[in-house]
Amino acid sequence: MRELQPTIRACALPREPFLRLIEANRMDQRISAYETWPDLKGYCVHSADPVGRLVLGVLGRAEDADAVALSDDVCTGLQLVNFLQDVPRDLALGRVYLPAEDRRRFGVEQLDRPSPELRRLLEFEAERAHALLSSGEELGRRLGGGRVGRAVALFARGGLAALEALERADWDIFNGRPRPSRARLALAVIK
Numbered sequence: 001m002r003e004l005q006p007t008i009r010a011c012a013l014p015r016e017p018f019l020r021l022i023e024a025n026r027m028d029q030r031i032s033a034y035e036t037w038p039d040l041k042g043y044c045v046h047s048a049d050p051v052g053r054l055v056l057g058v059l060g061r062a063e064d065a066d067a068v069a070l071s072d073d074v075c076t077g078l079q080l081v082n083f084l085q086d087v088p089r090d091l092a093l094g095r096v097y098l099p100a101e102d103r104r105r106f107g108v109e110q111l112d113r114p115s116p117e118l119r120r121l122l123e124f125e126a127e128r129a130h131a132l133l134s135s136g137e138e139l140g141r142r143l144g145g146g147r148v149g150r151a152v153a154l155f156a157r158g159g160l161a162a163l164e165a166l167e168r169a170d171w172d173i174f175n176g177r178p179r180p181s182r183a184r185l186a187l188a189v190i191k
Contacts, residue, residue: 013057017050024050033096037128040099041076048079059148070139074152077132078159084125084166085177087111098125119171126163133159 007013024047034040052071056062083090083097090097091111098111098121106121136156143149161180169178 007058011058011060013054014062017053017057020046020050028095032094033100035100037099037102040097043097044076044079045072048075051075055152059143061143064142067139067142070135070142073132073135074139074156074159077129077135078155080125080129080132081159081162084122084129085162085173085179087122087173089177114172114174122166122171122173126166130160130163133163136160 001018024043027043027046031043034043049072052075053062053068056064056067056071061067087098088111096111098108102121102124103109103111106124107117108115108121109117111118133156136153136159139156140149140153143152158180162178165178165180166173172178
């Protein structure tokens with residue numbers, strides 16, 4: 001935090017996003033699974049959304065309510081992509097970031113091995129992430145057509161490329177973390 005102080009002062013960054021990130025760490029220590037999508041979204045409000053809000057603060061756009069809402073969508077979408085890619089890793093850490101209500105809905109009883117039910121659940125959660133990440137293009141436009149707007153939109157495109165990698169891997173999260181290729185990421189840059 002000491003090293004961040006000059007940036008915090010220069011950009012007049014609020015304390016709230018930092019406090020949310022600290023709370024996300026505390027949540028990780030006491031919550032190992034989430035019952036509903038709103039519960040998981042509440043976690044993302046602390047673990048993911050503050051990052052985008054800090055970026056907007058650095059850009060001088062923290063007061064733009066529409067940009068903040070779009071940024072929150074993108075950050076939550078990126079967090080969901082990570083959850084999908086890391087199911088086995090999170091499980092090994094004693095954590096489950098796929099809502100219990102969704103697991104029941106799709107009949108998923110085991111998260112530690114492939115199954116048609118798990119595949120359908122991953123596809124469902126990926127659709128949710130895709131919908132959130134679709135806010136990235138509008139956020140980029142809202143921040144201007146220049147380098148900053150393109151860079152911000154690129155984060156969302158990277159998340160979408162990761163979802164495509166999961167789909168190309170036929171939702172196999174057990175034989176390595178599906179990632180977009182360098183070529184796919186390069187295509188995302190030039191879109």
